[in-house]
Amino acid sequence: MNYAARLVDVRKDYVLKSETVRALRGVTFDVPEGDYVAIMGPSGSGKSTLLNLLGCLDKPTAGNFFLGEDDVSRMSDDQLSHTRASRIGFVFQSYNLIQQLTVVENIEVPLYYQGRVNAASRRRCRELADMVGLGERLGHRPSQLSGGQQQRVAIARSLVNDPYFILADEATGNLDSVTTEEILYLFQQLNDAGKTIILVTHEDEVSMHAKRIIRLRDGVVQTDVQNTKRVLVRARNLPPSSDTQIDPALVAAGPTHE
Numbered sequence: 001m002n003y004a005a006r007l008v009d010v011r012k013d014y015v016l017k018s019e020t021v022r023a024l025r026g027v028t029f030d031v032p033e034g035d036y037v038a039i040m041g042p043s044g045s046g047k048s049t050l051l052n053l054l055g056c057l058d059k060p061t062a063g064n065f066f067l068g069e070d071d072v073s074r075m076s077d078d079q080l081s082h083t084r085a086s087r088i089g090f091v092f093q094s095y096n097l098i099q100q101l102t103v104v105e106n107i108e109v110p111l112y113y114q115g116r117v118n119a120a121s122r123r124r125c126r127e128l129a130d131m132v133g134l135g136e137r138l139g140h141r142p143s144q145l146s147g148g149q150q151q152r153v154a155i156a157r158s159l160v161n162d163p164y165f166i167l168a169d170e171a172t173g174n175l176d177s178v179t180t181e182e183i184l185y186l187f188q189q190l191n192d193a194g195k196t197i198i199l200v201t202h203e204d205e206v207s208m209h210a211k212r213i214i215r216l217r218d219g220v221v222q223t224d225v226q227n228t229k230r231v232l233v234r235a236r237n238l239p240p241s242s243d244t245q246i247d248p249a250l251v252a253a254g255p256t257h258e
């Protein structure tokens with residue numbers, strides 16, 4: 001089996017003047033390629049700390065974190081930022097789009113930082129925009145889009161590098177219930193097409209869409225179970241505009257594979 005991520009006894013301490021906060025105290029789990037995992041836990045349980053590690057924003061104090069075959073915990077800071085920019089697809093609660101850029105340009109941003117923008121990559125960004133239902137809005141700027149549309153741009157952007165996984169941080173936190181369903185439908189379709197998804201959420205309703213639920217408590221994994229009551233989003237319950245066609249080839253392959 002191939003793994004998108006593997007964590008082995010991962011620990012993270014924050015050393016303060018007066019004390020050391022042990023935010024993660026030995027976290028071990030695997031994420032096979034194609035999995036769809038929700039990470040949950042009460043406030044202070046270590047979700048954000050884990051998210052920062054999974055997103056290569058930070059390194060563990062001890063233990064190993066493998067991204068594919070690469071051990072992130074042994075990387076230099078430069079290697080870590082390169083890996084973050086090229087191999088992780090981030091989707092944030094607040095979309096994090098650049099206001100001055102168009103839809104296509106926003107999707108292109110991760111490639112731009114690596115000097116990989118060219119005619120082929122631009123075509124791929126247009127195809128990704130089209131795939132998430134924004135084909136008619138390629139030249140729009142974020143302020144001209146709804147929240148759900150902005151999140152679609154962010155999801156297209158997250159796919160542009162063919163990342164090991166999409167790492168979504170409360171991705172539906174700013175959206176109303178219908179738009180939340182639309183975005184969860186998009187995640188479901190992307191996962192059906194083979195993309196690995198890791199969602200960090202505090203909402204049970206959101207986590208119920210994942211295949212697997214990991215609960216943290218006090219910096220350790222409290223439970224890690226397959227979600228036997230998984231809720232699937234049905235296209236027929238959504239507005240017709242959200243019935244997007246996912247192209248598995250576009251989801252799986254990045255510009256480096258062209």
Ligand SMILES: Nc1ncnc2c1ncn2[C@@H]1O[C@H](COP(=O)(O)OP(=O)(O)OP(=O)(O)O)[C@@H](O)[C@H]1O
Nearest residue numbers: 014021022023041042043044045046047048049050
């Ligand atoms: N930069 C930091 N410096 C010191 N302590 C920190 C830092 N970041 C987090 N912590 C501490 O580590 C522990 C885990 O925090 P973390 O933010 O990962 O939890 P969380 O589950 O994401 O919480 P929330 O749901 O409230 O965001 C907490 O005790 C927190 O106070």
